[in-house]
Amino acid sequence: MKEQLIKWLNLVLVANVFFVLFSFFWLVVAVLGHSFKVNLGLDLWYKLWEPVFTPAIGILMGGAILSWAIGKINQLFFSPKSD
Incomplete structure (x- = not known):
């Protein structure tokens, strides 16, 4: 059960990392587009900042x-002690 929880937690974290990276690269591209007067979704990115990207970073x-x-709890209480 514990291993399943850790496995799913890591899977969700990996997916979340890619989502956060995607949102960062979208911001970079949108800011560059804005500087060249090309609409690449900067306004949409700003609208999604509070409801989507901030919770993703918090998660x-x-x-x-x-x-x-x-990992620390497993190391302290469940790993075999070598005395």
Whole structure:
């Protein structure tokens, strides 16, 4: 059960990383387009910042902390001790 949870958490985090990277590259392209007076979705990106991208970044940070905590707990309590 614990391994399944970690597996799914890592899968969600990997997908979330790619989504956050996609949103960052979209921002870069949209800002470059805006500087050349080409509409590449900067206004849409701004509208999606609060409801979509901010929670995605928060989930990424929270998931990374949760993954670290699960690993530490496993290391402290469930790994075999070599005395």
